[in-house]
Every structure is written in structure tokens, then in C-alpha cells.
Amino acid sequence: MLLITMSLSFFTTFIEGKKSRMYVIAKREFFSLFKSIKSIIVIAILFFTSFYSAKYSEFLMSGIELSSYEQANIHSSGLQILILLFGMLFVTGLSHDTINRETHERTIRFLVTRTSKSSIVAGKFFGIWLFWTVCLVVSFLLVSIFSQGISHLIFGQTLSLLTYQIALAVLVSTIISRPSFTMFLGVIVGIAFPIIGIWLVFGSDSWFSSIKFVMPYYYLLNDDFTYLLILLLAAALIGIATQLFKRREC
Amino acid sequence: MIAIETNDLKKAYGKMAVLKGISLQIKKGEIFGFLGRNGAGKSTFINILTGIANQSSGSFSILGAEAHRSETKKKIGVMPDYSTFYEHMSAVDHLRFFSDLSGNPASKERCIEVLKSVGLNDHVRKKTKKYSFGMKKKLGIAQAIIHDPELLFLDEPTSGLDAESVIHIQKLISSLQEQGKTIFMTSHNLDEVEKICTRVAIMREGLIIKCGTMDELKSFYRSTMIVKMKHSPIPPSERETLKKWLKGAGTDLIMKDQSLSITVSSEKKIAEIIRALNQSKVDVYGVHVEEPSLQDIFMEA
Numbered sequence: 363m364l365l366i367t368m369s370l371s372f373f374t375t376f377i378e379g380k381k382s383r384m385y386v387i388a389k390r391e392f393f394s395l396f397k398s399i400k401s402i403i404v405i406a407i408l409f410f411t412s413f414y415s416a417k418y419s420e421f422l423m424s425g426i427e428l429s430s431y432e433q434a435n436i437h438s439s440g441l442q443i444l445i446l447l448f449g450m451l452f453v454t455g456l457s458h459d460t461i462n463r464e465t466h467e468r469t470i471r472f473l474v475t476r477t478s479k480s481s482i483v484a485g486k487f488f489g490i491w492l493f494w495t496v497c498l499v500v501s502f503l504l505v506s507i508f509s510q511g512i513s514h515l516i517f518g519q520t521l522s523l524l525t526y527q528i529a530l531a532v533l534v535s536t537i538i539s540r541p542s543f544t545m546f547l548g549v550i551v552g553i554a555f556p557i558i559g560i561w562l563v564f565g566s567d568s569w570f571s572s573i574k575f576v577m578p579y580y581y582l583l584n585d586d587f588t589y590l591l592i593l594l595l596a597a598a599l600i601g602i603a604t605q606l607f608k609r610r611e612c
Numbered sequence: 613m614i615a616i617e618t619n620d621l622k623k624a625y626g627k628m629a630v631l632k633g634i635s636l637q638i639k640k641g642e643i644f645g646f647l648g649r650n651g652a653g654k655s656t657f658i659n660i661l662t663g664i665a666n667q668s669s670g671s672f673s674i675l676g677a678e679a680h681r682s683e684t685k686k687k688i689g690v691m692p693d694y695s696t697f698y699e700h701m702s703a704v705d706h707l708r709f710f711s712d713l714s715g716n717p718a719s720k721e722r723c724i725e726v727l728k729s730v731g732l733n734d735h736v737r738k739k740t741k742k743y744s745f746g747m748k749k750k751l752g753i754a755q756a757i758i759h760d761p762e763l764l765f766l767d768e769p770t771s772g773l774d775a776e777s778v779i780h781i782q783k784l785i786s787s788l789q790e791q792g793k794t795i796f797m798t799s800h801n802l803d804e805v806e807k808i809c810t811r812v813a814i815m816r817e818g819l820i821i822k823c824g825t826m827d828e829l830k831s832f833y834r835s836t837m838i839v840k841m842k843h844s845p846i847p848p849s850e851r852e853t854l855k856k857w858l859k860g861a862g863t864d865l866i867m868k869d870q871s872l873s874i875t876v877s878s879e880k881k882i883a884e885i886i887r888a889l890n891q892s893k894v895d896v897y898g899v900h901v902e903e904p905s906l907q908d909i910f911m912e913a
Contacts, residue, residue: 382715383682383713383715386709386712386713387713390709397700467696468692468694468695468696469696469697469698471664471690471692471694472690472692472710472713472755473713474662474663474664475662475663475664475685475688475690475692476685476710476713476714477682477685477713478680478682609666611659611664611665611666612664612665
């Protein structure tokens, strides 16, 4: 809870003053995400999985050998696995066209004539991030009904992973101008990304496996604050997206 | 005070040059009309000035400051050439969102007032997916003025509107100028530009080929004015001599029994023709000089 309070505090501070226009875009993005049927389905899957995996988590403890830390946090395992394997799919499913839809339909012109391109990218990113943060907080609250508490580490790791996935979706939406193509690509990336990422983490030490350092999964191995490096990767992705978008004509 | 200043602004897509060096100064309080055939580069020019596109080279300033600064963007209103809106939002929701984004939030009352001013009073709550082309055009103007900007860019504001709406929007543009706003507009409606614009630039193939007030442009083209005269019958003995003289005085001579039409290069020639007719014992009853319209100037350019 401390992390989310800090994040929201940072967000609120960031959006004040000169960044208020970014807030307007973030607010619109945030509320529009709740309006589509796709989001409602994703929220339902998230809450359903969180609640029932926490409720029946004791079954897992009987069949698998787990560390004491894992045993202590077994209630949130269902939610963790869901985000780890399907988080990318959910994020791209909802936000694959966050930038390119506006460019394609030319509504972006109303935005770029009013605010900077960096504010648009940042606003879109924070709007989606806030949506997922709210969903995640509610999911963890559901889990806490059974676990009687929330592991800050697991929450932080899950939120960092989602932050990376959101940043990647924004980048893809900036690079590819056709929304229909990002929808298709989103499904492919959503399925392949976690498989490749996890495979690279546990794969051999060939040059190919060095790609794991730019993917988030490697930084989730340890039960410490290594996961914060994922936020740096996410920031780099947003930085690239912003630079590309600045060069692009609308 | 200068509202817009561009210096040798160029834009190219690959090897294709769309703008070939536009240098222009537009004063505050003007309604500046930008004319040109399709593909002349008008919209590209507006898109660069408003941040939609980037220039290849050259520089420009808006209201005396760098165009891409937040404070500058707050002072400009833009109606792009192609207006699509968020389909599931109403006109009022659009205006509230856009005014928030401009850093000058508008109340619901202000939004309704602006929508009324563009003639959308009966459709303020309707979602824009149900809007006609003309209604979207009007909403395009409304969103450009909602935050009370100092400078307006209007890309073909009246194209596709019915006659009544055109007059309504033209009056609105004039009233905005009376409030001290500067308006930069493109149009294909030459009568409209002639009627409401204080200065006009004509663009061709990425260059401004003519720029000035309507009077300046007309005086430039007055060198080829058409003069029509009604007169008494020309005596047969004088006819051939007179015809020969008139051919030397101007071009496109059409002589009938009691009228003639000739294109001359200056106003002096009109007096000379009248004197020549009088000397040939022909009385001049009436003289009509056809002023070049903006359409003539545009076609000539």
C-alpha cells in the first residue's frame, strides 16, 4: 500500500501545474478504459481469479514444494500467475491502439494543437497505468480477505511488470500506425512475450539469452527490490515512444 | 504587432517539395485569407504552424513566441481541414475536454453558448457519431474558439456547409475579428475570401505568388482591365481608321455598331479612347470598367 500511495502521490505532484494537460489526457484515458466491454471482461477475469485462487490456495500447498516465503504468500499466487502469463495479452488487448487509433482517425490533431507530444504519450501511459493500478489494488484487496494482509513485495513486482507491459503497448502503438495491425500483433506479442521471456530467463547462457536483461521477467526472480529495475526499462520504453512520436506527423 | 511570422519555411516529403520557402508576416487583428488550388500546400503550411507537421527547414513564430510552447498553444485555436471527433462523446463533452486540454476550462454554460454561436443549439447533447458533415464542421469551429484564443487557424471553415450556415459562419468570423482576434483561414470560396478577408495570399506549387490587400491585388491586376463602351453609331468613313487605332490601344477588341469592348493596360488609355471616339464624331454614352474580381486574380495567378 505504501508503494501505491507513493506512486499516486508522485502522479498527483507530476500532473500539477505545467503538466495539467497531461492529466486531462490521462483522466480521459482512465475513464474510457472502464467503458468498453473488453475492459469489463478483463476486470471480471482479474477479480474472479484473484478471489477464487485465494479462496482455494490451500490446495496448492499440498501438491507443490514451496519456500516459506511462497507459502506465506500463496493466496496471491493465482493473481501473480495470471499477470505473469496473461498480463501482456490483457494490456495489449485493451490498449494496443491507444496512440495509433487517434492518429488513424485524426483526432490526434485536436491534441497536438493544444499540448506537447510528450504530454500526450505521458498522459496516455499514466491513464492506462492508473486503470491497471486500480484493478490491481482491488484484486489484492480481494486476496487480502483470505490472506489477512498484502505482500508489498508481490504487489510491487506485479505492478512493475504491468508498468513495463503498458509501456511496451504504448511503444508498439506509436511505432505501428494501423490499429488493425496492432490488434493482431497485440495477440501475438501477448502470447509470445511471456513464453519467450520466461524461456530466456531459464535458458542456456548463449548470446541470445542476454535479451533477458531488457525483459522484465529476469528481475522478478529474487525476492528483493531488483524488480524496481523494471520501472527503469519501462521509462526507457516510454522515452523511445515519446521521441518517435515527436518525429511523427499527425 | 505581428501575429504570425515565417521565414523561408520549407517542407519536403522525400524529393517532393511541398513548400518551397514561405516568408510571411500577418499582423494582429487581420483576417488573412490563404488561397490556392488543391495541392498548392495551404494545409501543409497550416499544419506546420499549428504543430501537426514539422517543417524541413526555416523558422516561424506565433504571437511573438516559439510556436510549440505551452503558453503559445493556449492562445491559438485550430480547426483542421479534416474533422473527426470521438464518436461516443457529445458536443458539450468535446468542448469541455478540449477546453480543459487548452488550459482554459470552460463551464457547461460557456460550451452551450459557443455551440449556439456556431448554430448547433439543438444538438448539444447528441453524440457526434450522429452528426452530419456540416454539423461536424460547425463543431470544428466551436472547438477552435472554446478557449477564447487570440489567434485562429481555420482550414476551409465553410466548405460543405449550406448557404445559410455559410453566411452564419462568415458573420461569426467577422465578429471574432471585431473582438480583436486574428484569423488565418484557407478557403476555396473566392467570394467569401473577397468579402471577409483583410489580406489575401495566393499560393501556387509551394510558393506565395501574390500577397496583399484586396485593393493592392486589384490595382496590380487593373493593368489588364476590360472597358465596355456604349456610343453613337460610328460614321462609315471613320470606321477603319478608328478600328486600326483601337487595335493599337488595347487587345481583345470587339466592335459592334454602337458598342465596343477592349482590354487596356491602364486607366489613361480609357481617356485616350474616349478622345479618339469624340474626334471621330462618336458620342460616348456610357463607360463600364470591369474591376478584376478575386476569381480573375486567382485564375490569372
